[in-house]
Amino acid sequence: MKVLFVVPYPIGKAASQRFRVEQFFPVLDAQSIKYKVAPFWDGKTWAILYKNGNTLQKVIGTIKGFAKRKALLLQLHKYDYVFVHREATPVGPPWFEWLAAKVFGKKLIFDFDDAIWLDNTSEENKQVAKYKQHGKTANICAWSYKVSAGNSYLQKYAMQFNSQVEYLPTTIDLAKYNRLKNQDTERLVIGWTGSHSTLSYLKLIEPALRQLEQKYDFNFVVIADKAPDLNLKSLRFIPWKPETEIEDLLQLNIGLMPLPDTEWAKGKCAFKALQYMALGVPVVVSGVGENQNAVPDGKAGYTCYTNQEWFASLEKLLLNTSLRTQMGEAGRKWISEKYSLRVHQLTFLQLFT
Template sequence: MNVLFIVPYPVGRAASQRFRVEQFLPYLQATGISYKLVPFWSRDTFAILYKGGNILRKIAGTLQGFLQRVALVLQLQQYDYIFIHREATPVGPPWFEWLAAKVFKVKLIFDFDDAIWLENTSAENQKASTYKQHHKIAKVCTWGYKISAGNRYLQEYAQQFNEQSVYLPTTINLAKYNRLKNQETERVVIGWIGSHSTLPYLKLIEPVLQQLEQQYTFDFVVIADREPDLTLKSLKFVRWREEVEVENLLQLNIGVMPLPETEWAKGKCAFKALQYMALGIPAVVSAVGANIAAVPHGNVGYTCTTERDWYKSLERLLLNIELRSRMGADGREWVAEKYSLTTHQHTFLNLFN
């Protein structure tokens, strides 16, 4: 069997791709299935993609990605399956997906972990969003042999167009997340990990953190690819790097994941919370979408609706080391049972049956 993986990002550069595609590849190889993985963006283009300026280089990198996709068309019949993570091209109609499924008749597996049929416009992607053609997701779901959806909300959407829509949560490799946070630290650290696209969500809990700062001493650590715009005396910024991701997360005693109550946020797969819990770090999250199922309230962390919920939950954990330790240990067991890589490897491999 031969599989072509069509992915947006260079290897090792984006969380969704790392945890939904790349970490499963050794299991695929172990079964004797060969594969080829082809990103749209080169490493050089991706390095400047979300930075200001470099317009000509970005245009050149985009054209290069399109030309590579065109060249792949003539190779499609070499493959038994084509696995597309999120989209084959970042803008324009789903021409590649249509050719693969309808003309070359290759079995198309479509994987997504966000509500990408909705517009989610930020200052950075506003121009590109005009050309995104978000409605194409419904068509791709219709053409798919199987659909892999990151949470139940996404699965329900896909099932409108394709009965072969499978729930495959974003999973954690516990062989890599192989340590348990020691909560006996001199100073408590509350923290968050993510990318520039979700950094604005931290504004939702900024007033709560400011209020806590008036009563308690702690650090608030943000692990990201860009510095946050927050007015907090407790703020410490750590630039994200894959090779020290686990070590940086182990700085935290408490992990947070605020989300707004929007349709887009319902498509999020609670992955930050899973990262925290896998390392024995209690998670405090917004009671939105997949967060509700991923973080059983009061057992492994807390789900919050109001600012008061956030304040009381964070305060409780700040003041109680035994509670942090117990919830952290229970969270680790919960992830091992429900969200680990080994638990869901067969769900991934069964996509190719």
């Protein structure tokens, strides 16, 4: 069996691709399944894509990406399956997916972990947003042999167009996340990790964090690819790096995942919370979408709906070392049983049957 992975990002650069595609490569190797990975963006373009300026380089990088996709059509005959993560091209119609499925007759597997059929224009992508065709998600679902959806909300959407939709949550490889946070630390750290696309969500809990700052001494650490715009005296920014990701997360005593109550946010797969829990870090999250399923409320952390609940939950954890330890251990056990790579590797392999 041979599989072609058609992905947006350079290998090792984006969380969704690393945890939904790349971390399954050893599973394929163990089954002697051959595969090739074909990113749209090259490393140089990806490095500047969400930064201001460099317009010409971005245009050249985009043209190169489309050229690579056209050249890839000539190689499709070598593969039994074409696995598309999110989309084959970032703008325009789904011509590659249509040709792969309808002209070349390949078994198309479509994987997505966001509500990408919705318009979610950010400051960084507003210039190209008008060229995106969000409606193509429905078409790709319909043309696919099987669809892999990251949560039940996404699965329900995809099943409108295809009956072969597998629920495959974003998973954690506990062989890599193999340590537990020691909660007996001198200075407490509340923290958040993510990308520029979700940094604005931290504004939702800024009032609760300011209120906490008036009573307690702690650091609020943000691990991201861009510094946040927050008026907090406790704020510490750590640039995200793949090689230090786990070490940086282990600084946290409490992990946060705020979300707005929107249709887009309902498509989120609670990945931040899963990472925290895998390392024995108790979590406090918004009660939106998959967060409500991924976090056992009152056992591995707290699910909040109001600013007052955010403050009370964080205060409770800040003041109680044994509670943080207990919830951290419960979260680790929960990930092992429900969201680990070991538990879901068979689901991934069954996409190719």
